[in-house]
Amino acid sequence: MNTKIQDKTLGYLLNEITEHGTNTEQVVMERVLGCFRKLRKGLTNMEIKEKGLNVYSKRGVSFVELVKEGTNRNLISSEIVVRGEGGKIKELKRTKEGIDFLRKFYTDNYSVNFMEFNKQVNALFKKHGELGLDPKQIEYLYWRGDHPVSEIEKTYINNPYDSEHENEVVEFHEYLSGIKNENLKDDEFIFHFAPKLFLPEEWFHAPVRLEIEGITIQNTVVLNRPYPNKRYVVAGFEKDNGIISHGFYWIKNKEELINNRVQIKLNWFVGKRKKITHKIDLSFQFGEHKGKLFSNDQSLRRNTKLKQFEIKTDVSKVNLYEDEFLFCDQADLTHFPMEKHSYFAADYNMDRWESRKRKEMVKQNNINEVYYNILSSAELNWEDKNKALIEEFMKKGDANFKNHGGDYGACFDVNFSHHISKEIDEAWLFDKVIEFAKKYKITEFEMWKKYGEGGLYEIGFGIYLEGSLDNPTIKLREVYLGSLADWNLSWNE
Structure with missing residues (x-):
């Protein structure tokens, strides 16, 4: 093939x-050919060639030739990765x-x-006092061409879909810390530090103890x-x-943080003999943007444009036969808005707090009805037989099957409501699932619950039989x- 491959x-x-x-x-080949x-x-054919x-x-420039050109120009590299059962797969990387x-x-x-x-x-982010975007992201958005400055403002600064979750993050941080953001003076900031240890599988069941040096902990440390x-x-x-x-x-x-580094030593003890020492040296950087939170999990x-990282003690890949380990980390922390903290995901402590909040809301609003929904979606089920069954019952016009459209498509869909006093025992829901499974042979379901008749279902999980x-x-x-x-x-599992 003698066709010159263009830079574009x-x-x-x-x-x-x-x-x-x-x-x-x-996978890259499929994405590239699809693109x-x-x-x-x-x-036209002429325009296609001009635009590269x-x-x-099967014709023109092939994917293999394109990758070879990129490799020859040192733009991409490849490595062979061994997968399960000894299979080998080539992965591509940008240099x-x-x-x-x-x-x-x-x-x-x-x-220009x-x-x-x-x-x-x-200028937009500076005007709002917000942390600017990563330069690479600005470059990408320019190339895409569908994000004028007005759209960037909607997406990254004034996105209404972010507010509910952001408020929850702030509220939970304030609940744990006992510190209200709004009560901080102009020169006051919150320093958040969360020691985290990641164990190898072999040490999973070993007891763990922690001693912290270099910073005063007011409370009893709980792991x-x-x-x-x-x-x-x-x-x-x-x-x-x-x-x-x-x-x-x-x-x-601020003056205290500018002039003093914080040096922390974590002494983790695992089992009877293992000791992991982690020395952490932190400095604090300030910018013109909003935000009162410094955290060792800067995510x-x-x-x-802020560098994102998490400082944790990762011993998942150490030599298991050694007894003492030393880790050292040095990092510059930068303040950022608490509501932007990517934190607490999958943390059952936040789940418990949210659950208690919901129950308190029910009491305060004198809600006396709880609503349930048992659902099974042809589009979202994993098993093809379940999808086929739902579509079959939809065609038959069974009253328990409805077309939700969108991501869910055809669904098995049954609703119930009870007085709030009945919520204390919800075992009947599983009885109903088994009853429906026997009747329709469907083995995948979603369970949803809400308090009060209006609004969306706000609590839910998926099960299979x-x-x-x-x-x-x-x-x-x-x-x-x-x-x-x-x-x-x-x-019963």
Whole structure:
């Protein structure tokens, strides 16, 4: 093949090799061919060649040739990865040169138009006192062409869909810390530090103890394992009634943080002989943007130019036969808005807190009815037989089957309501599921609950049935909203 491969063609290839996600050669090929197929729609052969879109599966420039060109120009690299049962798969990666090449592709080689767009975007975030976007994200949005500055403002600054979750994060941080953001003085900030240990599988059941040096802890240190992955151990203190904080909180003034590094030593003891020492040296950086929170888990819910990281003690890959380990970390923390903290995901302590809040809301609003929904979606079920059954009963016109449209499509859908006093025992729901499973042979369901007639169902989880339907085992698939603490059910697994 003697066709010269254009730079823009390589740019499309590099765009489909993602920073996160699956980049096996087969998957990237499917993405690349699909991308060019879409871009060619409505264009003449001449326009296709001029735009560098002549990459096909059977003619023109092939995917293999495109990858070879990228490799020869040191834009991409590949490695063979061994998967289960000894299978080998080739994965593609962008090199540093490839990343630089892609950034020039996105920005038309940093054209005048891009520089003006970049200037406007940065001015927008400065005007609102918000953390600016990562420069790479601005470059990508410019290339996409569907995010003018007004749209960027809606998406990243004034997005109404973010507010409910953001308010929950702030409220839970304030509940744990006992510190109200609004009561802080201009020169006061919150320093949040959460010691976290990640154990190897072999040490999973060993008892763990922690001693902290270098910073004063006002409360008794409590270790808990708040995630579904119980290899994570997190230190905090007991807030109340079984809710454990995710770390510790201090109010610090700006002058104190600027002039003093914080040096913390964590001494983790695992089992009878293992000791892990983790020395952490922290400094504090200030910017013009809003935000009163410093955290050793500097993870944000949206893209920003701020470096994102989490400092934790990871011993998952150490030599198991050694008894003492030393880790050292040094980091510069930057303040950010508490509501943007990407935190508490899958933490059962927050689930418990939310569950108690809901119950308090029910009392305060004198709600006396609880509503339930048992659902099974043809579109979202995993088993093809369940999908086929639902579609069959839809055609028959069975009253328990409805078309929800959207993601759910055809569904088995039954509603119930009871006086709130009946909520104390919800075992009847599982009896109903088994009854419906026997009648319709469907084995996948979603369970939903809400308080009061109006509004959406706000608590829900998915289940599936195993074994004979005469005496099935009910298995939890996933909690969608709320937590299992919101239900009065016992499991037979």
